Amino acid sequence: MMLTTKPAIVVLMPSALTLARKIAAVIDGEMHGSRARVAGADVAFDDVKTHVQALFSQGRPIVAVMASGALIRMLAPLLNDKHSEPPVLCMSEDGTSVVPLLGGHHGANDLARSLADALHAHAAVTTAGDLRFGVALDAPPEGYKLANPEQAKAVMAELVAGASVTLNGHADWLTQSRLPFADDGRVTLTVTDQAHVPGPLELVYHPQTLVLGMGCERHASVEEAIALATKALDESGLARQSLAAIASIDEKADEIAIHAVAAHFGVPARFFTAERLEQEAERLQNPSDVVFAEVGCHGVAEGAALASVGADGALALPKIKSKGVTAAIGKAPHILNANTLGRARGKLFVVGIGPGSDGWRSPEVSAMVTASSDLVGYSLYLDLLGPLAAGKARHDFDLGKEEARVVHAMELAGEGKTVALVCSGDAGIYAMATLVFELFDKGGISDAAHRIDVQVSPGISALQGAAARIGAPLGHDFCTISLSDLLTPWEHIQRRVKAAGEGDFVIAFYNPVSMKRRTQLAYARDELLKYRPFDTPVILATNLGRPGELVRTVPLAKLNVDDVDMLTVVVVGSSESRTVTTGDGKTWVYTPRGYSGKADTAMQKEAQQ
Template sequence: MTFLVNYLVLGEAGLATARRLQAELGGVIHGYGKRVQGANIRPFDDVAATLRNCFAAGQPLIALCAAGIVIRHLAPVLSGKHDDAPVLALAEDGSAIVPLLGGHHGGNDLARRLGKVLNTAPAITTASDTAFAIALDEPPAGWRLANPLDMKAFVSELRAGVAVRIEGEAAWLHASALPQADDGTLRITIADAPLLGDGRHLVYHRQILALGVGCERGVEQEELIGLINETLTAENLSPLSLAGIFSLDLKTDETAIHAAAAHFDIPARFFDVAALLAQESRLANPSDAVKAEVGVSGVAEAAALAAADSGGGALAVEKRKSQRATCAIARADDIIDPAVLGAARGHLAIVGIGPGRADWRTGAAEAAMRQADIIVGYGLYLDLIADLTADKDCRAYNLGEEEARVATAIEMAASGQNVALVSSGDAGVFAMGALAHELLDRDDTPGHWDRISLELLPGISAMQAAALRVGAPLGHDFCAISLSDLLTPREVILRRIVAAAASDFVIAFYNPVSKRRRDLLALARDLLLRHRPEDTPVILARNLGRANEMVTALPLSELQVDDVDMLTLVMVGSSETRARLRGDGSWSVYTPRGYAAKQTVLTKEA
């Protein structure tokens, strides 16, 4: 099981324990800012909000503090035991481990792992674990419980001393401390066929069936799911015995296949042609037409056999057809582990991390980075998210290597990995989002690249952060212009500046200068002075959200190139933008939208 662990540390005494665990289990350390200092720590000030946010993320939470603190703050947001993520209270010195929530959703297993690292026996209190050394509602990988809602009644009978009869082979059950008897009143059945249990009868299924599918491009998900259901019903097989849905890699981005995987709560995995060709001699229904189309004589049967092959599998259900889809089922002698078969559909999340501060990142962006197998980015940006990357495979690139950076991220995603490509600010604003879409759109793009799943996750842009640091200069119409002439001709940049100046937009200038380019900002200033007053407010924002942040305002006529560097965003107000220093020395820069004029009109009408 992979844990994306959050450690909540309230004092320096718990930090050493958290780092010890992080070295073994990975994860992110959240430190109470007033007391916990150090590298790669996510600071927070509000204990209750941080506890609730971590819990809401659905990831394991280890709180190095008193259990009562956790209970008081999480109690108002609890919904039900079947939805709880693991939450553990851990003594700061590691001497006590108490699973509080989600014990049978990984919490007890996590407690045992902590116990091994810290040489401490966890205080596990869930009924079946303590009485019978087994978690009946959390079976081992490859097993599915058919009737979890009957578990409470079943365990109550067990605790009352009622014996259980186990029907079928299940070493993990036989080796437990359950009160077993051949004539037991309670029953546990290992079944292949659909079987209803009850409060005295639990039903488990081994995931030994491999579902192979083929389909035409764009088939409706209802057709494929309907075909699978009809096949299972006709063959008296339980969907809980399915280990995965398998197909040819050409179908990696087929929406219906992923919808079917989600419907049956199983993973989708994809084989290359060579893997399916190895099964051709075993196909019951080979097709020359299919081979001419995709290179193998049958996708559904071959994929099912390839998935079950390592377990000595054989075809259990020959190919069945609907109008635009096929399916077949192979049975293995042992449980099938889909994680080692073929490849998953790779995923690329292009993530905006904001200007720099950890608490300016969006929850979706952080979740994507935590879930990623690999994180790719410019070295400085990776440094800014060091609190999230302690256990990650990070690939750092230099400035000027943008295309190589994006191409590498796409290729790794296309190999089946979950990849996060990070950009500062917002991923779609002068960042990697556009380049990724461009590379996928080129005529020479490798075909397998376009089969990945792709999402862009928003971040706070530099112009948003700069504006809000001084007030609301973006309160009326605005635009953003990059002064970098590496990819855009200078004459195009100057034409856009003139148009924006004439239109009286507030303008955010990105990439205002570089080591070799020092003149475009001065040209922009001079062009703007033809259209707006000399005292037009200009905001200079450098290293936003970082330790050495600098934000100031000055008149347009005083803007000097030497006051600006590559890490500075320059924002020039419109002719309506106002700036004033408040009594506490802070700036109030804003662009009115016209409410005063509207109020004047309303007053006259009254």
């Protein structure tokens, strides 16, 4: 899933850095730079063709400071559908020209004009409709939907050939264009919120003036809800493309059926408090004392529809109902912005940023952070996000304030915000994801926080980072053990260390020491020496993926607690783990895939088959 449309500004040479930063500031972009040549980019890449093709495939808008011919050749193999292509622009390195190459009617032309105005450049817009008529008929402005985009090409061809236009309905963006209007125009443009079958050479635009209010029983049928919503539109004769949102009471913020209807029609779901819905009581056509007794307002479907369209709006369809669902339609006299209606279901992204470096942070995590309005986490972790944190509301917490941190993140999401709870390493390994679900299970959060949408995204753990830096010590069975007795009784930790020693697991020790806790790692060392050789390799990895990174290997018998700090992960090999030195003099650690020669035997058998 792609959560962001933040433009990627691709820069290949350091001489283009100043311009790239200006572009990023104008369009709120993210700077992507060649790792070999450009320092200080938000995202570094090794191969420009591979990177640009990946951005294009993800639907990311691209502004490349490079030769347009080179960019065209890179993207040529991917060009197959103009309706799904993201905006792609080239800008000359001297900043004088900006050329929208692809996605002209999907934002590229507007981006080009914005850049040209801000940077005193020339926008080389070549789209025929934009140049001649000052309007892109296949890309109406926000708040309008074109019902039949497949006819736009034929209509534009007629207009360019000299045909005139008849306008049915009204829209300022059309009347203020340079289109040749006439009462008997060969081309027809219709603006209506009614369902309408287009005629030949007719484009139909539906203004988003409608809101479908819905109520339902808990765990209502998705199929039933979609069927009733469809029936409401059919009975009213209104166009589904004119829907701006689906609205309901906030108690239904986590109701699957409501969100399924919103997804079916491709609009957001928005929610109101019972108090706000009750303010519409006098305008309801079907008030219910039963509903009031249950949820605190006299009508959910009609109330949500009316609250959405405002005091100057009205019901276009009073409440209809099925077994477990109700629906009503409100109509406003103006375009509605769904983002201003009620509030969205809050979203909590629980993300693992790995050790913190850009190269070890997944694209999904970066997309989630970018999509968030608020960031919650330990101050150091938020700092590690660098430019990704720019423009976000930060909620910094000290180390050790884990529960307060998570509660705060969940309550922010309960207010309808999109929140990233930022963890180092992997969010589900000794981190905050577990606490999120503990709070769902045991309580300690508000009802609104209980209804939020949660998504957990993995990160590279300290265990994985340490293993990758030193070779392949996790080639066979392994486990992780935290040596912190803050939440786990020490006797339980002792039992696990002993069991891991008896089982001959490779062991990654998290939280090996603290300022006050110095004896647990020494105990683990001494206990494991009962089960494995004195020269068993032990990996000490400190500041993984960050400045000051240090990875070294010592024999188990010589493991010194004073060589370990709070930023170190300790990986102890099994009895089969080995070291090998390559020709460049570097020593690696690996654990064979099989024990006592079994791997070699298995390979021999495979070769014989």
